[in-house]
Amino acid sequence: MEERKILVARTAGFCFGVKRAVEKVYEQVNMGKQNIYTYGPIIHNEEVVTDLGKKGVRVLENEQELKNLMEGTVVIRSHGVPKEIYEVIEEKGLECVDATCPFVAKIHRIVEKHTKAGDFILIAGDANHPEVAAIVGHCKGNCFVFESEKALNDFFQKNLVDSRKRLAIVAQTTYNILVWEKCLKALPKDNPNIMVYDTICHATQVRQSDADKLSRKSDLMIIVGGRHSSNTVKLYHVCNRNCRSYHIENSDELYTLDLDNAEKIGITAGASTPAHIIKEVQQTMTEIMDNNAVEEDINFAEALDQSFKKIHTGEKVKGTVCSVNDSEAIVDVGTKHTGYVPRSELTDDASKKPSDVVAVGDVLDLIVTKINDQEGIVTLSKKKVDEMKGFEEIIKAKDEGAVLEGTVNAAVKGGVIVTYAGVRVFIPASQSGLPRGAEMDSLVKTTQRFTILEVNEHRRRAVGSIKAVLKAEKDAAKEAFWETAEIGKTYKGEVKSLTSYGAFVDLGGIDGMVHISELSWKRIKHPSEVVKVGDFIEVYIKDLDKENNRISLGYKKQEDNPWEKFKANYAVGDVIDATIVSITPFGAFAQIIDGVDGLIHISQLADKRVENVKDIVSVGDVVKVKIIDIDIDNKRISISMRALLEDEDDADYED
Numbered sequence: 001m002e003e004r005k006i007l008v009a010r011t012a013g014f015c016f017g018v019k020r021a022v023e024k025v026y027e028q029v030n031m032g033k034q035n036i037y038t039y040g041p042i043i044h045n046e047e048v049v050t051d052l053g054k055k056g057v058r059v060l061e062n063e064q065e066l067k068n069l070m071e072g073t074v075v076i077r078s079h080g081v082p083k084e085i086y087e088v089i090e091e092k093g094l095e096c097v098d099a100t101c102p103f104v105a106k107i108h109r110i111v112e113k114h115t116k117a118g119d120f121i122l123i124a125g126d127a128n129h130p131e132v133a134a135i136v137g138h139c140k141g142n143c144f145v146f147e148s149e150k151a152l153n154d155f156f157q158k159n160l161v162d163s164r165k166r167l168a169i170v171a172q173t174t175y176n177i178l179v180w181e182k183c184l185k186a187l188p189k190d191n192p193n194i195m196v197y198d199t200i201c202h203a204t205q206v207r208q209s210d211a212d213k214l215s216r217k218s219d220l221m222i223i224v225g226g227r228h229s230s231n232t233v234k235l236y237h238v239c240n241r242n243c244r245s246y247h248i249e250n251s252d253e254l255y256t257l258d259l260d261n262a263e264k265i266g267i268t269a270g271a272s273t274p275a276h277i278i279k280e281v282q283q284t285m286t287e288i289m290d291n292n293a294v295e296e297d298i299n300f301a302e303a304l305d306q307s308f309k310k311i312h313t314g315e316k317v318k319g320t321v322c323s324v325n326d327s328e329a330i331v332d333v334g335t336k337h338t339g340y341v342p343r344s345e346l347t348d349d350a351s352k353k354p355s356d357v358v359a360v361g362d363v364l365d366l367i368v369t370k371i372n373d374q375e376g377i378v379t380l381s382k383k384k385v386d387e388m389k390g391f392e393e394i395i396k397a398k399d400e401g402a403v404l405e406g407t408v409n410a411a412v413k414g415g416v417i418v419t420y421a422g423v424r425v426f427i428p429a430s431q432s433g434l435p436r437g438a439e440m441d442s443l444v445k446t447t448q449r450f451t452i453l454e455v456n457e458h459r460r461r462a463v464g465s466i467k468a469v470l471k472a473e474k475d476a477a478k479e480a481f482w483e484t485a486e487i488g489k490t491y492k493g494e495v496k497s498l499t500s501y502g503a504f505v506d507l508g509g510i511d512g513m514v515h516i517s518e519l520s521w522k523r524i525k526h527p528s529e530v531v532k533v534g535d536f537i538e539v540y541i542k543d544l545d546k547e548n549n550r551i552s553l554g555y556k557k558q559e560d561n562p563w564e565k566f567k568a569n570y571a572v573g574d575v576i577d578a579t580i581v582s583i584t585p586f587g588a589f590a591q592i593i594d595g596v597d598g599l600i601h602i603s604q605l606a607d608k609r610v611e612n613v614k615d616i617v618s619v620g621d622v623v624k625v626k627i628i629d630i631d632i633d634n635k636r637i638s639i640s641m642r643a644l645l646e647d648e649d650d651a652d653y654e655d
Helices: 016-030 046-054 063-067 083-092 102-116 130-137 149-158 177-186 202-216 230-240 251-256 275-288 300-307 383-400 466-484 562-569 642-654
Strands: 005-008 036-039 058-060 073-076 095-098 120-124 143-146 167-171 194-196 220-224 244-248 264-269 316-324 328-332 338-342 363-371 378-381 404-412 415-420 423-428 447-456 461-465 490-499 502-506 511-515 536-545 550-554 575-584 587-593 596-601 622-631 636-640
Touching: 016 036, 016 046, 016 073, 016 102, 046 058, 063 083, 083 095, 083 130, 102 120, 102 130, 102 167, 102 316, 102 328, 120 130, 120 149, 120 177, 130 143, 143 149, 149 177, 177 202, 202 220, 202 230, 202 264, 220 230, 220 275, 230 244, 230 264, 244 251, 251 275, 264 275, 338 363, 363 383, 378 383, 383 404, 383 415, 383 423, 383 447, 383 461, 404 423, 423 447, 447 466, 461 466, 511 536, 562 587, 562 596, 587 636, 596 622, 622 642, 636 642
Parallel strands: 005 264, 036 058, 036 073, 073 095, 120 143, 120 167, 167 194, 220 244, 220 264, 338 378, 423 461, 511 550, 596 636
Antiparallel strands: 316 328, 316 363, 328 338, 363 378, 404 415, 404 447, 415 423, 447 461, 490 502, 490 536, 502 511, 536 550, 575 587, 575 622, 587 596, 622 636
16 A cells, blocks of 8 residues: 555634634633623533533523523623523623624624515524524524525425515525535526525635545545534535545544545544644544655644644734624634734724725735734734834835825824824924914814924834925925016915904915005905905905015905096085094094095084084984085095085075
């Protein structure tokens, strides 16, 4: 017989969901909690369950046992539970630690949504499996569970009318991939109301696919895992179609197997199989076999170690996103390890959900931030990789004097924090571009352009300046302005500030001033009577002084000049109505038209001597007057009430 070879599946042992659930139970134990329960065995592995039992963890076998509890902590296993179990836990006031696998929880959300919409749910899986029972519990009974292609065909034949309604089909996460593919082909092709969700876990798919490929080139397969482990049983069925296969729970069973006539032996393990059990199988196989040769001259131990490849904190790895939920992204890092990226390690933007940042199938560059244990469940960070790349860009920007753009995400003591490419850059208040003493909060959530002033590569810190960019932009704008500026040229500018003597207008990086006398044709006491800060107004250049950087602007237009209107419509001798607008010791001013006043001298108020103007008229009075003199050059108009009285006397005398 040729030299025997051992072929090792690259994906074997604990999956993320199972490992996560087991860890959560041990966490409760390590916290010193009393009265810890799992709803059903936390894992289909007697050794782990027994160990937890020794530490005081008890198993609740059914809902009635749960209802009998008066206190304690209940851990929901990775299989999940029906919705009513959560309700019982809440009603009893028990602490709930939900270790439902994210992949399973996703199925719950799918079926709940469709059930609420009135759709019928088809579930591919084992009706007696706790995961499927949990899924059914989220459908409110509006579902049908099938285990095979035949069962699905029977459903459609018996429910031809009902099957025309909207249907959603999901699969148990550990369902046989090959059977699933056959079931999908059995779905009616003419029914547009069937929505298919491929919910088989990525790790399960990879594990079954690897097992299928490995069994096709092996003479014998050994599948390690609990007798009641659904996914292990499915691995056995996948392998047994291609070659002689054995399902064992531990290394002791190897001595009972017929290993004769097997030149190539393959090994894989279910999702509930701890690493040390697989290693024990390896060691026992080494003792039983005549040699340790493996395909491609790699011995069994090396091949197994490869499947348990160590991942170290700080190591950079690539991961493929296989699931996304509201709290994390689950990734496959290409070895036995399955890791997760918490929401906080995906982005700095608290408003974004993981699904806003990544999608299933994305390949990410990640940094290992935490290793839970030798089984290889790791916590990863996308944000730290982004920071590394971003910091390289920041160093380059400082060297080149480049301008960067980022979002201000926080006001801190002494300044603000701008995020650029995942890197936090500190902008001191003095470099914020805001006036001294201004509130930094006004910059939060705004996008700002800045340069890098300082970089500390060792501490990965950077200091930037918004002010430097604003100054550079303002200098450039000034230069551009003076190159094209000329008297009479018009601009649309923003009113930036007001003083008692005028308004300052931004012409695009350079300010000009509109004197109060240029804001209106009528007399005003303050510029705010005409414009306010933030207004966009059209102005024109009246005068330029480049040496002193002064620009005089005009706002009022000649065509709006009320004196021109007066000159065109009024003449000496005209009798008009005028409104008293002010009173002086020497007479009263009366508005003829908006922006044009005339003076009624005290001597022209009456045909007698007047000691006090207020004895004759008051502000607001409308009086009839005669225009007796017009001086357009000096903008003076003399009007008279007395002249009208004299005209009346003359008329009476003539009569």
